[in-house]
Amino acid sequence: MPTSSLIMFEEEFKQITAIIDRLLKDANAKLVFLVDKDGQLIASSGDTRDLDTTSLASLTAGNIAATGGLAKLLGEKEFSILFHEGEKDNIHISIVGQRVILVVIFDNRSSLGLVRLRVKKASEELNTIIKKLLHRVEAKPSAEENLLAEISDADIDKLFH
Amino acid sequence: MSFINYSSREINCKIVYYGPGLCGKTTNLQFIYKKTNPEHRGKMISLATETERTLFFDFLPLSLGDIKGFKTRFHLYTVPGQIFYDASRKLILKGVDGIVFVADSQVERMDANIESFENMKANLKEQCYDLANIPYIIQYNKRDLPNVVPVVEMKKVLNVSGVPDFEAVAATGHGVFETLKAVIKLVLIELKKGT
Numbered sequence: 001m002p003t004s005s006l007i008m009f010e011e012e013f014k015q016i017t018a019i020i021d022r023l024l025k026d027a028n029a030k031l032v033f034l035v036d037k038d039g040q041l042i043a044s045s046g047d048t049r050d051l052d053t054t055s056l057a058s059l060t061a062g063n064i065a066a067t068g069g070l071a072k073l074l075g076e077k078e079f080s081i082l083f084h085e086g087e088k089d090n091i092h093i094s095i096v097g098q099r100v101i102l103v104v105i106f107d108n109r110s111s112l113g114l115v116r117l118r119v120k121k122a123s124e125e126l127n128t129i130i131k132k133l134l135h136r137v138e139a140k141p142s143a144e145e146n147l148l149a150e151i152s153d154a155d156i157d158k159l160f161h
Numbered sequence: 162m163s164f165i166n167y168s169s170r171e172i173n174c175k176i177v178y179y180g181p182g183l184c185g186k187t188t189n190l191q192f193i194y195k196k197t198n199p200e201h202r203g204k205m206i207s208l209a210t211e212t213e214r215t216l217f218f219d220f221l222p223l224s225l226g227d228i229k230g231f232k233t234r235f236h237l238y239t240v241p242g243q244i245f246y247d248a249s250r251k252l253i254l255k256g257v258d259g260i261v262f263v264a265d266s267q268v269e270r271m272d273a274n275i276e277s278f279e280n281m282k283a284n285l286k287e288q289c290y291d292l293a294n295i296p297y298i299i300q301y302n303k304r305d306l307p308n309v310v311p312v313v314e315m316k317k318v319l320n321v322s323g324v325p326d327f328e329a330v331a332a333t334g335h336g337v338f339e340t341l342k343a344v345i346k347l348v349l350i351e352l353k354k355g356t
């Protein structure tokens with residue numbers, strides 16, 4: 001059975017953005033992203049102007065998926081933290097609540113220790129919100145949230161002009 | 162799995178091009194990339210071998226305009242067709258909203274088509290998906306070659322369920338956008354049902 005969609009609402013989106021904004025500051029990071037395991041960008045914080053965030057999200061998810069495959073082969077459930085060290089920038093990737101991926105990009109103005117510490121706290125907060133969100137999605141959507149049902153065939157055809 | 166963001170008013174869907182090695186999956190995406198206005202597409206990422214065979218996946222993000230005030234975005238992926246990359250294929254199928262099965266029309270590739278189609282069903286099943294419940298269509302590619310199997314024959318083998326199917330020459334772009342439009346339409350109709 002295809003699983004139901006991940007749905008993001010205004011309220012949770014604001015809460016999530018507030019958490020990753022704070023993480024960005026507390027960890028002295030350059031950028032913070034939240035990505036769905038399927039590769040969709042959920043939220044970002046920091047200066048993303050020069051960055052292809054869509055590609056970044058897709059490759060992060062691919063990276064986590066490949067590492068998850070390795071973990072399974074070794075009999076691990078998953079590798080919940082990945083760290084890539086570059087000459088200038090480093091990437092810290094962690095899985096939150098088995099469902100979303102938290103990405104922190106930082107340089108020598110921060111440190112792995114600090115990032116780890118701050119990520120831990122932010123993860124717990126994010127986990128709570130994501131759980132709430134999934135509950136809300138499982139419950140029947142209200143009329144206001146059910147806009148999609150009104151899509152007509154004509155709307156779909158219009159996309160291709 | 163689609164991602165609907167009511168806050169930024171976006172709908173995101175994932176479409177996967179599946180099929181045997183060298184059938185033309187990457188070529189489909191390359192043509193879409195080339196012919197799409199840069200405003201409506203992002204960078205195409207190809208994780209490929211030195212000989213341009215897909216190693217992990219190709220990725221092309223498209224954004225196609227609004228429906229009822231929602232921006233629609235489609236993430237196109239290809240799987241690696243070579244048999245021994247099965248672990249990667251499984252990963253890429255995760256969260257799929259729609260599939261294009263690209264078949265190679267050449268006589269000598271019919272066995273490979275069937276094997277790949279069965280492999281797709283098995284991999285979906287492993288993730289508790291049933292092909293019957295997923296929007297999918299079939300593309301008979303490489304119709305320009307001399308040694309092709311007649312379409313009626315291919316239908317009998319690969320399209321027993323009678324899903325929408327299209328002839329194509331991905332190398333010149335013939336049939337590529339017809340295929341894409343058809344799968345997007347099916348995905349959106351399914352999304353509408355689901356809500």
Ligand SMILES: Nc1nc2c(ncn2[C@@H]2O[C@H](COP(=O)(O)OP(=O)(O)OP(=O)(O)O)[C@@H](O)[C@H]2O)c(=O)[nH]1
Binds near residue numbers: 332
């Ligand atoms: N004659 C002809 N050649 C084609 C057509 N479509 C693709 N090709 C060629 O077939 C070869 C393989 O195409 P790809 O798109 O790389 O195949 P693929 O399905 O991505 O292969 P894998 O990545 O190994 O799974 C390339 O040389 C293409 O130029 C077509 O319609 N006609």
Ligand SMILES: [Mg+2]
Binds near residue numbers: 187239
């Ligand atoms: Mg390829």
